[in-house]
Amino acid sequence: MTQVDTAETGQGGAGPRDSGPGTRRAGIRRAIRIGCRLGPWKRGPVLAALALLLGLFMLLHAKIPNRIGNFGSLAETVLPWFGLLIPVLLAGALWRRSASAVAALLLPVLVWLNLFGGLLSDKxxxxxxxxxxxxxxxxxxxxxxxxxxxxxxxxxxxxxxxxxxxxxxxxxxxxxxxxxxxxxxxxxxxxxxxxxxxxxxxxxxxxxxxxxxxxxxxxxxxxxxxxxxxxxxxxxxxxxxxxxxxxxxxxxxxxxxxxxxxxxxxxxxxxxxxxxxxxxxxxxxxxxxxxxxxxxxxxxxxxxxxxxxxxxxxxxxxxxxxxxxxxxxxxxxxxxxxxxxxxxxxxxxxxxxxxxxxx
CATH class of the missing domain: 3.60.10.10 (Endonuclease/exonuclease/phosphatase)
Structure with missing residues (x-):
């Protein structure tokens, strides 16, 4: 009986051990591995959102109000320099292997080229x-x-x-x-x-x-x-x-x-x-x-x-x-x-x- 009781105790004790800190860490690791296996179009949603916001910011710069701190004029004064954010976001997209972020970057690239691309050539x-x-x-x-x-x-x-x-x-x-x-x-x-x-x-x-x-x-x-x-x-x-x-x-x-x-x-x-x-x-x-x-x-x-x-x-x-x-x-x-x-x-x-x- 003692042996049987010991075995049953061992089986019965498996539940509490599974819910311990070690098990939770293992669960977190499994979740990370699953997240890493996300397809390229599901990775980097934040980067994709930032790329779209950057493109819309440059595209709609004339709509930025001047009521608070004359911010619209300030943004237009330094507007060409917002293009420097494009390679930063691109580096993040490549690091995350995010196809969605790379695709979203097409918007700010096209907007910037439309606004300033003509200045890059010698006329x-x-x-x-x-x-x-x-x-x-x-x-x-x-x-x-x-x-x-x-x-x-x-x-x-x-x-x-x-x-x-x-x-x-x-x-x-x-x-x-x-x-x-x-x-x-x-x-x-x-x-x-x-x-x-x-x-x-x-x-x-x-x-x-x-x-x-x-x-x-x-x-x-x-x-x-x-x-x-x-x-x-x-x-x-x-x-x-x-x-x-x-x-x-x-x-x-x-x-x-x-x-x-x-x-x-x-x-x-x-x-x-x-x-x-x-x-x-x-x-x-x-x-x-x-x-x-x-x-x-x-x-x-x-x-x-x-x-x-x-x-x-x-x-x-x-x-x-x-x-x-x-x-x-x-x-x-x-x-x-x-x-x-x-x-x-x-x-x-x-x-x-x-x-x-x-x-």
């Missing part, structure tokens, strides 16, 4: 009738004479300079006088030209420094004129040239992506261009924003970007040490952009941008 042509340069020379530029020399060496027919200070203005006028016999300065913007200028007038772009007022030099804050319009006499007839330096855009803890002054300036500049009687127009300047930003709709509906039409690559211009956005623009109407490029760095925190245009 420039060697010949042009005029070469124009725009450069924010920087209020804190330690070497304005060197910057003037570098700009003159470009051989451009016109130089648009922004963020001119009273102290540096004389240096630029002196250094550029031989190469550019005609020039005009209105407030903190100026145009130096090899061709005669006429009908020059300031353009009111309604400056307001807001939370950035404390960071601006006194002479910059006092000079509210930051845009001008002039007529350049060319062999093919008059050319209306605008030079502008719109308000700054900053990410601040309180305001988010603060662009109030810039946006008002863009609207005022758009109205001035809409009232322009000359069919041939060139806008040069530091607009403190990319042309993907909806805030510039009043301008981009009338003018086209030389970089988009005839550049090679994105043409990023700021910051000069490691450019990540193109906020220095050359836009045209009634003339043909033939080429667009960036010049080497000067003492400014912006790169100069150049374009060749033809009639």
């Amino acid at each position: 420039s042509h060697p010949d042009s009738d005029l070469t124009v340069v725009s450069h924010n020379v920087g209020a804190d530029n330690p070497d304005p004479a060197g910057t003037a020399h570098d700009l003159a060496a470009s051989g451009a027919d016109m130089l648009a300079l922004e963020e001119l200070t009273q102290q540096a203005r004389g240096t630029y006028e002196k250094e550029l006088a031989n190469a550019y016999p005609y020039h005009t300065v209105q407030g903190t913007v100026g145009l130096w030209s090899k061709l005669p200028l006429s009908d020059t007038q300031p353009v009111d772009i309604k400056m307001d420094y807001g939370p950035l007022a404390a960071t601006k030099p006194v002479d910059i804050k006092m000079a509210y004129t930051r845009a001008l319009r002039t007529t350049v006499a060319t062999d093919q007839g008059p050319l209306a040239v605008y030079v502008a330096h719109l308000g700054s855009a900053r990410v601040t803890p309180r305001a988010g992506f603060w662009t109030d002054s810039r946006d008002r300036g863009a609207q005022a500049l758009g109205k001035a261009i809409a009232a322009e009687q000359n069919e041939r127009v060139v806008l040069l300047g530091d607009l403190n924003g990319t042309m993907d930003d909806r805030a510039f709709a009043d301008i981009t509906s009338q003018l086209r970007s030389a970089q988009d039409a005839a550049g090679n690559g994105f043409g990023f211009s700021w910051p000069a040490k490691f450019p990540v956005v193109r906020i220095d623009q050359i836009l045209v109407r009634g003339v043909k952009p033939e080429s667009s490029w960036s010049l080497p760095a000067t003492g400014s925190d912006h790169l100069p941008v150049a374009a060749g245009i033809s009639w």
Whole structure:
């Protein structure tokens, strides 16, 4: 009886031992093995969802509201860089061997190529009738004479300079006088030209420094004129040239992506261009924003970007040490952009941008 009782006890005790920690660990291992045997289309659902969200985010960027922190404009400013998330998600999909995630990545790839693929090819042509340069020379530029020399060496027919200070203005006028016999300065913007200028007038772009007022030099804050319009006499007839330096855009803890002054300036500049009687127009300047930003709709509906039409690559211009956005623009109407490029760095925190245009 003792032996029988022992055997029965052993059999009866199997149930409790099966429900112990060792059995639970074995069950977990079995579940993991079953999960690993999932088909490639069932693996990586989170990666697939993230890929679809990325594609929809880029596709519907114009629908992102600006009500909270101006987030829509901020997203559009750095929109090309969202493409860097594609190889990250692809690496995750390959690691998980997820066919569904790879398939889902087709959406952001196609959307990104549709938005920016055209910028990857070289659309420039060697010949042009005029070469124009725009450069924010920087209020804190330690070497304005060197910057003037570098700009003159470009051989451009016109130089648009922004963020001119009273102290540096004389240096630029002196250094550029031989190469550019005609020039005009209105407030903190100026145009130096090899061709005669006429009908020059300031353009009111309604400056307001807001939370950035404390960071601006006194002479910059006092000079509210930051845009001008002039007529350049060319062999093919008059050319209306605008030079502008719109308000700054900053990410601040309180305001988010603060662009109030810039946006008002863009609207005022758009109205001035809409009232322009000359069919041939060139806008040069530091607009403190990319042309993907909806805030510039009043301008981009009338003018086209030389970089988009005839550049090679994105043409990023700021910051000069490691450019990540193109906020220095050359836009045209009634003339043909033939080429667009960036010049080497000067003492400014912006790169100069150049374009060749033809009639």
